[in-house]
Amino acid sequence: MKDPIASATLRSRIEWIDTDAAGIYHNSTVLRLVESAEASLARERGLHGYFPVAPRVRYEADFEAPLFFGQEVTTTVSVTELGTSSMTFDFEVWGEAFEGAPRERAAHGRYVTVHLDRSGPGRPSSAPWPAEWVERLTAG
Known part of the structure; x- marks a missing residue:
């Protein structure tokens, strides 16, 4: 990983809903875990209203090891750009x-979000991040 601008780490557990009948996680579980860690970062940095205006426009993941029902997991997300x-x-x-x-590392990857301006009529368009959010993300 690059040196992070901001990061958050979240500890959780693989639940039955995250698995197939054999108790092995679905690949989509990684997205849920990552979004939970991202939500933690947004809360910690005071980015109120972040998710409705920050859709993912690119997402890539490499899956390296299985996770099992009941297993504890640690998920870290880092803003790198x-x-x-x-x-x-x-x-x-x-x-x-x-x-x-x-x-064991189960997955790693990266994704990109874009800030949308939803204030006007019609289709939202990309817009600069609010200055307050940039300050909160870059504050050591």
Whole structure:
């Protein structure tokens, strides 16, 4: 991962809803875990109203290891690039030691969000990030 501008780490657990009948996670679970960590970052930095105006425009993930029902996971998201109206995040999802197996990275990747101006009529368009959000994200 690049040196982060801002980051958040969230510890959670793989629940039954996240798995198939064999108790192994669905790949889509990674998106849920990453969005939960992103929501934590938005809350911690006071980015109120972030999600309705920051859709993902690119998402890529590499899946490296399975996660299992009941396993604890650690998800980290990091803002690695902050443009005028876009933001790039890197993420990692780690499965913690479980049933004798060591801690292992389950997935990693990156995604891009774009800030939308929804104030006018018609279709929203990209717009610069609010100055207050930029300050909150870049404050050490």
